[in-house]
Amino acid sequence: MRVVIVGNGPASASAIEAFRQVDQDSEIIVLSDEPYPTYAPNCMENVIRGDISESALFYKGGFEFYERYKVDFRPNKEVVGIDNKRKVVIVKGGEEIPYDKCLLAAGASAFIPPIPGRELGGVTTAKNLDDAKRIRDLVLSGKVKRVVIVGAGPIGVEDAETLRSMGLEVAVVEFFDRVLPRMLDKYMAHRYMEVLQREEGIEFYLNHQVVAIHGEDGWVEAVEIVQNGSDRKKFLRADLVILSTGVRPRTHLVANTDIKLHIDEVRGRVVGGILVDEYQRTSDPDVYAAGDICSGIDAWGRQRWIALFPPAQQGGAVAGYNMAGLKVKHSGLVDYNAVKTRSVPAGSGGLFEDAEESLVFEYEEYLIKVFLKEGEVYGYQFVGRPTKRRLNQANPFLKGLDAKAFLNNRGLGLEASGVLFHHFIKQKDRTFSSEVIEVIKRGMLRSLGNPKFELPLFHRE
Incomplete structure (x- = not known):
C-alpha cells in the first residue's frame, strides 16, 4: 500500500x-x-x-x-x-x-486582507519559519525601530511582546473590542491587556481597522487606521508591519x-x-x-x-x-490554548460565547473563570497576574534547566490550560463543585510537558 x-x-x-x-x-x-x-x-x-x-x-x-x-x-x-x-x-x-x-x-495559510499597500517591503505575515527568520533578520539589521502588528490574536500578542523585549516600539491594531477575542471574554481580556500595557509598554488600538499602509521607495513608513464607526483617521509610524489577521x-x-x-x-x-x-x-x-x-x-x-x-x-x-487498518475513534476536539507571553500567561479551553452562567475566583497570581451551560462546565479562561516566584527545585522538569532562562521563557500557561482541559473535557462528569475548585487551586500548574507525567486530578476510590 x-x-x-x-x-x-x-x-x-x-x-x-x-x-x-x-x-x-x-x-x-x-x-x-x-x-x-x-x-x-x-x-x-x-x-x-x-x-x-x-x-x-x-x-x-x-x-x-x-x-x-x-x-x-x-x-x-x-x-x-x-x-x-x-x-x-x-x-x-x-x-x-x-x-x-x-x-x-x-x-x-495566513490570511492577508486586501489592504492597499500590503505589497510594500517590510509588510509580512508571521505564520511559518521563513516568516520568523525574515522578521528576525530585519530586526537585527537595525533598520526597524517601530513595529505595527495588525491583529491581537495569540500570534500577534506573542510577537508584540517578543519585539518589545528586543527594544522596538510596538503598536497592535485590533478590529474587535478586546485582545485574544477568540480566547478570552472582554472582562478577562482587559485584565490580560493591562499588564502588557503597564509592564511591557505595548500600545493597543482596539475597535480599529487598518485602511491603508503607506510607504516610500517601496518600503513601509506608516499605517493608516480608523476607529470603527468613525471617519477620524490616525497614522502610526512603522518600519515593519506584521499581518496577524488569522488563517484560512x-x-x-x-x-x-x-x-x-x-x-x-x-x-x-x-x-x-x-x-x-x-x-x-x-x-x-x-x-x-x-x-x-x-x-x-x-x-x-x-x-x-x-x-x-x-x-x-x-x-x-x-x-x-x-x-493502517485500525478503527480508532476521535475522542472529540477541544480548543484549549495558551499564549506564551512572559510577563503574564493566559489560556482558555472549550466555549464561552453562549454560556448560561460563569464563576470567577482568584488563586495566588491567577484569575480563573469557568463557564457553565446546563450545569456542566462549558469552557474556562485564566489570566495571570505577575508576581515574584521561586522555582521548586524538586520539580523533575527543572532538572538540568537553567533557572534564570526558565523564568524568562516560562510556558506555564499551556500547562495550566492542559490540566484544566484534561479534567473538564476528558472526564464524563464535568459538574462544577467546591471540591473541583479546591483541586484546581492546588493542581492547576502541574506540568504537562511530557504526556508520560500526566496525572489525574482525582484518585478513584
Missing part, C-alpha cells in the same frame, strides 16, 4: 508515528512546500528572539525522523490539488503521485473534487475546512484529513474548525491508525 501525506506539520508527524506502530512495510510519501523537516509551529516568536535550540524547534529530530520511520520525504513540493477519482496527488509543475490512501495535512484552511486542494467542505447549511457558505468524521475520514473513504485543514467533531458532538497545535497532533494520530 502507498500512503501519500500532503503537509509536514504536527498532524503529519503524528500520523506517521501512529501508522508505523501498526504497519511497518507500506510506503509513505510526505510532500511539503517548505525545505524544512517538521518543526514546532507554536515557537515562531522564539525564532524571532533567537532563544530556541535546533533540537527544540525541529522537535521530531530533524531529517533523521524520516529515516527512522522509513518515510520518503520530498521537500519543496507544493501540492496544488488532488484527483480523488484517479487517486493521484498533483504537484505544482504537473507531476502526479498515485496513492492508495491519502492524508491531507497541509494546514492553513487550504481547502483549495480539493476544489475540483466531490470531497465535502464544512458548510453552514443555513447561510449556505463555507465556515471551516474539509469535513471529516470521527475517524478523520473525508467524504472519500480513501482520503483522510487532519489538523488545520479540516473541521472535525468536538467534545460536544458538533462540527468545528479548530486550528491549533494539540488538536492537529491528536487528529493526525487518529488518521494514522485508521489508514
Whole structure:
C-alpha cells in the first residue's frame, strides 16, 4: 500500500508515528512546500528572539525522523490539488503521485486582507519559519525601530511582546473590542491587556481597522487606521508591519473534487475546512484529513474548525491508525490554548460565547473563570497576574534547566490550560463543585510537558 501525506506539520508527524506502530512495510510519501523537516509551529516568536535550540524547534529530530520511520520525504513540493477519482496527488509543475490512501495535512495559510499597500517591503505575515527568520533578520539589521502588528490574536500578542523585549516600539491594531477575542471574554481580556500595557509598554488600538499602509521607495513608513464607526483617521509610524489577521484552511486542494467542505447549511457558505468524521475520514473513504485543514467533531458532538497545535497532533494520530487498518475513534476536539507571553500567561479551553452562567475566583497570581451551560462546565479562561516566584527545585522538569532562562521563557500557561482541559473535557462528569475548585487551586500548574507525567486530578476510590 502507498500512503501519500500532503503537509509536514504536527498532524503529519503524528500520523506517521501512529501508522508505523501498526504497519511497518507500506510506503509513505510526505510532500511539503517548505525545505524544512517538521518543526514546532507554536515557537515562531522564539525564532524571532533567537532563544530556541535546533533540537527544540525541529522537535521530531530533524531529517533523521524520516529515516527512522522509513518515510520518503520530498521537500519543496507544493501540492496544488488532488484527483480523488484517479487517486493521484498533483504537484505544482504537473507531476502526479498515485496513492492508495491519502492524508491531507497541509494546514492553513495566513490570511492577508486586501489592504492597499500590503505589497510594500517590510509588510509580512508571521505564520511559518521563513516568516520568523525574515522578521528576525530585519530586526537585527537595525533598520526597524517601530513595529505595527495588525491583529491581537495569540500570534500577534506573542510577537508584540517578543519585539518589545528586543527594544522596538510596538503598536497592535485590533478590529474587535478586546485582545485574544477568540480566547478570552472582554472582562478577562482587559485584565490580560493591562499588564502588557503597564509592564511591557505595548500600545493597543482596539475597535480599529487598518485602511491603508503607506510607504516610500517601496518600503513601509506608516499605517493608516480608523476607529470603527468613525471617519477620524490616525497614522502610526512603522518600519515593519506584521499581518496577524488569522488563517484560512487550504481547502483549495480539493476544489475540483466531490470531497465535502464544512458548510453552514443555513447561510449556505463555507465556515471551516474539509469535513471529516470521527475517524478523520473525508467524504472519500480513501482520503483522510487532519489538523488545520479540516473541521472535525468536538467534545460536544458538533462540527468545528479548530486550528491549533494539540488538536492537529491528536487528529493526525487518529488518521494514522485508521489508514493502517485500525478503527480508532476521535475522542472529540477541544480548543484549549495558551499564549506564551512572559510577563503574564493566559489560556482558555472549550466555549464561552453562549454560556448560561460563569464563576470567577482568584488563586495566588491567577484569575480563573469557568463557564457553565446546563450545569456542566462549558469552557474556562485564566489570566495571570505577575508576581515574584521561586522555582521548586524538586520539580523533575527543572532538572538540568537553567533557572534564570526558565523564568524568562516560562510556558506555564499551556500547562495550566492542559490540566484544566484534561479534567473538564476528558472526564464524563464535568459538574462544577467546591471540591473541583479546591483541586484546581492546588493542581492547576502541574506540568504537562511530557504526556508520560500526566496525572489525574482525582484518585478513584
